[in-house]
Amino acid sequence: MGTELLVFYAFAALAVAASLAVVLGKNPMHSVLLLIVSFAALAGLYIGLDAPFAAVVQIIIYAGAIMVLFLFVVMLLNAHREDEPAALEAAGGLTRGPIRTGAALAVVLAAELGWALMKARGANDGMLSAGAGADAQALQSVRSLGTVLFTNYSLAFEVTSILILVAMIGAVVLAKREL
Amino acid sequence: MIPLYLAQFGMIFAVFGLLLLSAAVMVYSERKVAAFIQQRYGPYLVGPKGMLQPIADVVKLIFKEPLRPLSADRVLFFLAPLISATAAFAAFAVVPFGAETTLFGLLAEPISLQVADVNVAVLVIFAITSVSVYGIVLAGWSSNSKYSLFGALRSASQMISYELSYGMSLVSVLLLAGSLSVTDIVNAQAGMWFGVIPKWFVFLQPVGFVIFIIAGVAETNRAPFDLPEAEQELVAGYHTEYSSTAFMMFFLAEYINMVTACAVATDVFLGGWHGPFLPLGFGWIWFLVKIGALLFFYLWMRWTLPRLRYDQLMMFGWKVLLPVSALNLIVTAAGVIYFGY
Numbered sequence: 001m002g003t004e005l006l007v008f009y010a011f012a013a014l015a016v017a018a019s020l021a022v023v024l025g026k027n028p029m030h031s032v033l034l035l036i037v038s039f040a041a042l043a044g045l046y047i048g049l050d051a052p053f054a055a056v057v058q059i060i061i062y063a064g065a066i067m068v069l070f071l072f073v074v075m076l077l078n079a080h081r082e083d084e085p086a087a088l089e090a091a092g093g094l095t096r097g098p099i100r101t102g103a104a105l106a107v108v109l110a111a112e113l114g115w116a117l118m119k120a121r122g123a124n125d126g127m128l129s130a131g132a133g134a135d136a137q138a139l140q141s142v143r144s145l146g147t148v149l150f151t152n153y154s155l156a157f158e159v160t161s162i163l164i165l166v167a168m169i170g171a172v173v174l175a176k177r178e179l
Numbered sequence: 180m181i182p183l184y185l186a187q188f189g190m191i192f193a194v195f196g197l198l199l200l201s202a203a204v205m206v207y208s209e210r211k212v213a214a215f216i217q218q219r220y221g222p223y224l225v226g227p228k229g230m231l232q233p234i235a236d237v238v239k240l241i242f243k244e245p246l247r248p249l250s251a252d253r254v255l256f257f258l259a260p261l262i263s264a265t266a267a268f269a270a271f272a273v274v275p276f277g278a279e280t281t282l283f284g285l286l287a288e289p290i291s292l293q294v295a296d297v298n299v300a301v302l303v304i305f306a307i308t309s310v311s312v313y314g315i316v317l318a319g320w321s322s323n324s325k326y327s328l329f330g331a332l333r334s335a336s337q338m339i340s341y342e343l344s345y346g347m348s349l350v351s352v353l354l355l356a357g358s359l360s361v362t363d364i365v366n367a368q369a370g371m372w373f374g375v376i377p378k379w380f381v382f383l384q385p386v387g388f389v390i391f392i393i394a395g396v397a398e399t400n401r402a403p404f405d406l407p408e409a410e411q412e413l414v415a416g417y418h419t420e421y422s423s424t425a426f427m428m429f430f431l432a433e434y435i436n437m438v439t440a441c442a443v444a445t446d447v448f449l450g451g452w453h454g455p456f457l458p459l460g461f462g463w464i465w466f467l468v469k470i471g472a473l474l475f476f477y478l479w480m481r482w483t484l485p486r487l488r489y490d491q492l493m494m495f496g497w498k499v500l501l502p503v504s505a506l507n508l509i510v511t512a513a514g515v516i517y518f519g520y
Contacts, residue, residue: 029255029320036313056302064309068316068339075320075328142299142359 330416
């Protein structure tokens with residue numbers, strides 16, 4: 001077993017364990033922190049894939065910026081513990097609607113994951129032999145990443161920016177009503 | 180001959196020790212500078228001219244009783260100072276402080292004076308800064324005290340707000356240097372214009388430099404932006420409930436963050452170890468001189484300027500600093516394209 005494989009298993013195990021703890025944990029504050037650990041483990045996987053830029057950006061955006069907002073919300077709502085069964089009961093309990101929606105979403109997620117795995121398995125052999133070298137080079141060099149982003153994927157890039165701008169304006173409008 | 184891996188291992192210990200030393204020196208000089216500005220003597224009893232005062236302080240802090248509020252979250256209360264201190268040390272790992280050296284011929288091949296030469300070093304510094312917010316936020320929340328919580332909230336929102344301008348002022352330098360590696364950025368500043376003016380980026384990016392320094396002061400929670408620790412309102416902010424070694428960790432982290440911010444400013448804007456008169460092998464002397472001047476400026480500012488009000492701080496960050504840095508970035512980008520720098 002090479003070092004790369006060892007690194008992969010270490011970070012993958014950490015990511016899975018942390019994610020499980022996020023879902024199963026009772027204390028929302030601890031869940032948020034474990035989610036950060038999970039993101040950090042993902043960044044470790046990116047480093048293992050020779051993509052330091054993706055790894056660092058993962059830390060800055062997810063672990064840094066987004067999770068701070070999560071933490072703020074949890075902190076300010078002062079949600080000490082996830083509601084016990086009794087509290088859930090008092091709120092009307094889980095009705096059929098939410099259960100059905102949740103189940104449907106779970107099925108969709110499972111189908112998506114299965115599809116992605118099938119596709120990856122099919123493409124795996126070709127990618128590893130031919131394209132891997134060039135791809136890794138592209139991921140490593142920030143310059144080539146930027147070039148690709150502004151040529152091949154410029155439409156997706158612009159659409160994403162507009163989406164974020166719309167979300168920002170929406171947030172301002174919603175907050176302004178309260179002021 | 181010393182093998183390379185041993186030298187790199189030694190570098191880790193050397194940087195760790197130097198950072199600890201720099202924190203001690205900063206505590207001493209802060210008290211001395213404050214005393215000088217306020218026409219007092221400052222510490223003068225322990226050791227010659229009071230120079231051993233930081234050691235006495237550390238011993239005192241270690242022997243204090245570690246206290247924890249009854250209703251505190253035990254795990255997070257313990258983790259918070261560790262996160263702060265670890266992040267502070269980790270950020271310096273990618274900051275080079277001298278040209279490549281063979282340590283006077285002791286090594287077969289030259290090593291660079293830094294722990295890790297990462298090709299996205301500038302972003303790594305950002306990543307670690309953004310993670311270090313957690314130390315403060317968790318300290319404030321887990322203490323379960325109103326002063327701590329308010330201090331932590333202020334600190335976190337301040338750091339998030341000023342990080343944007345901090346980043347944008349750096350990006351304009353990245354455009355000029357064309358690299359994300361700090362070593363490359365420093366080497367792009369070698370040489371002179373017309374044989375007199377050193378090719379430092381501070382002369383190409385004066386606006387960027389000013390923004391970087393202001394945002395750096397806000398990032399490190401120093402006066403006049405030390406709202407999180409405003410004594411009159413919040414006792415001591417996020418570390419109100421901490422004592423003994425845990426408090427020492429926060430204290431240490433604050434000073435090391437300051438040293439790191441100044442080291443980055445030196446590398447990125449002031450030409451790092453490049454300077455006249457000295458050969459490249461002694462460039463670290465230039466580095467020390469520049470970082471010392473910047474650190475003195477930090478202290479000078481703290482004891483000269485009054486603290487801002489919180490709304491002034493936010494107003495300044497979002498409505499002045501951010502637009503100016505965005506404008507600076509656009510102008511720089513246009514300049515880079517036009518002049519093909």
